[in-house]
Amino acid sequence: MIYLDNNATTAVDPLVREAMLPYLGEAYGNPSSMHRFGQESRQAVEQARHQVAGLLGCDVRELLFTSCGTESNNAAIHGVLAIRSPRMTIITSSVEHSSVREPLQALVKSGYRVIEIPVDLRGHLDMAALDTALGDPDLALVSIMWANNETGVVFDVAAIGGKCRAAGVPLHVDAVQAAGKLSMAVRDLPVDLLSVSGHKFHGPKGVGALYVRRSVRWQPWLRGGPQERDRRGGTENVAGIVGLGKAAELAREALADDRSWQRVAILRDRLESELIAKISDAHVNGDPNHRLVNTTNIGFAGLEAEAILLLLSERDVCASAGAACSSGSLAPSHVLRAMRLPERVAHGAIRFSLSRRTTDADIDGALAIVPGVIDRLRATLPV
Numbered sequence: 001m002i003y004l005d006n007n008a009t010t011a012v013d014p015l016v017r018e019a020m021l022p023y024l025g026e027a028y029g030n031p032s033s034m035h036r037f038g039q040e041s042r043q044a045v046e047q048a049r050h051q052v053a054g055l056l057g058c059d060v061r062e063l064l065f066t067s068c069g070t071e072s073n074n075a076a077i078h079g080v081l082a083i084r085s086p087r088m089t090i091i092t093s094s095v096e097h098s099s100v101r102e103p104l105q106a107l108v109k110s111g112y113r114v115i116e117i118p119v120d121l122r123g124h125l126d127m128a129a130l131d132t133a134l135g136d137p138d139l140a141l142v143s144i145m146w147a148n149n150e151t152g153v154v155f156d157v158a159a160i161g162g163k164c165r166a167a168g169v170p171l172h173v174d175a176v177q178a179a180g181k182l183s184m185a186v187r188d189l190p191v192d193l194l195s196v197s198g199h200k201f202h203g204p205k206g207v208g209a210l211y212v213r214r215s216v217r218w219q220p221w222l223r224g225g226p227q228e229r230d231r232r233g234g235t236e237n238v239a240g241i242v243g244l245g246k247a248a249e250l251a252r253e254a255l256a257d258d259r260s261w262q263r264v265a266i267l268r269d270r271l272e273s274e275l276i277a278k279i280s281d282a283h284v285n286g287d288p289n290h291r292l293v294n295t296t297n298i299g300f301a302g303l304e305a306e307a308i309l310l311l312l313s314e315r316d317v318c319a320s321a322g323a324a325c326s327s328g329s330l331a332p333s334h335v336l337r338a339m340r341l342p343e344r345v346a347h348g349a350i351r352f353s354l355s356r357r358t359t360d361a362d363i364d365g366a367l368a369i370v371p372g373v374i375d376r377l378r379a380t381l382p383v
């Protein structure tokens, strides 16, 4: 199998699995229990908190564990809005993941106003439109992603945060695709809340974290027991949290080693440039100079992404077509539509996303298969 769908999920690193195993076996104590057996689990959870804080560059007390990136985003949004009442206006971008889009759309039904800041053809946020929106006197929250899951385009979080600070409105950043791929020191950034998810950087699925700056007023979203210092009820997923911690430690080491991600960038660039050279009417979507180094989104003009993915899957190549297509819809994803790409390019857009584990052989294999698949489909098109 050639796995080039790492923005969807990544393989669990063997060292992560090894770190988790005791907590799926003999070390099953509840971290809230007073006895020593439970306290061993507590220590494991706290060690993981240090590891994640190390990756994000924040204080351990500013981090709480959640069940996924989606929960972190929901908790951030609802947790801030509960405090900011009666303010009813939220600013977001037109290219957010559904875990931000959907809660915001639901909030519109209960009376909130959501201002979507547009992006340009390269996927960049319209900063002038953000300035205008930030003049609204009724602002409760800004929620904007760091890196886009479909194109890899990276927003200038420092600049966005600076503007939010000046306007006196809290900023939540969905960093689910950025964490583990970009070096970050959240403590030095004008960011108030930030979401991450373990399975995007070789941790397990079903565990995430939310950073909440100490000075930020916020209410717990998932209420129950006193876990996570009263900020998130529910017995901790100890094995998952330990896995997230180990994955964060490994991701931090890889980010400190320039060669690790440089190698990924070289592989991605080779895949992209050779596909563009071999296949006519193929276009890179998103600003090539401000992207995650693991992602390329290529539009094969005149084709449907679903057909391409199906044939690639038959040849054991895993890639992705963007959010909307994966739910069985033929419409291009909201991200590509927001970028106002020509329809004939957006419909045939395929995302290839690499990881630290992607090999030269994977790229050779993809380059041997993808052009043939595109030729075959184009040969069947009506003239």
Ligand SMILES: Cc1ncc(COP(=O)(O)O)c(C=O)c1O
Pocket: 007, 008, 068, 069, 070, 071, 073, 097, 099, 145, 147, 148, 149, 174, 176, 177, 197, 198, 206, 208
């Ligand atoms: C940008 C972004 N935010 C949030 C999520 C949701 O994360 P999770 O799958 O952990 O709920 C994803 C997952 O694809 C994502 O890409």
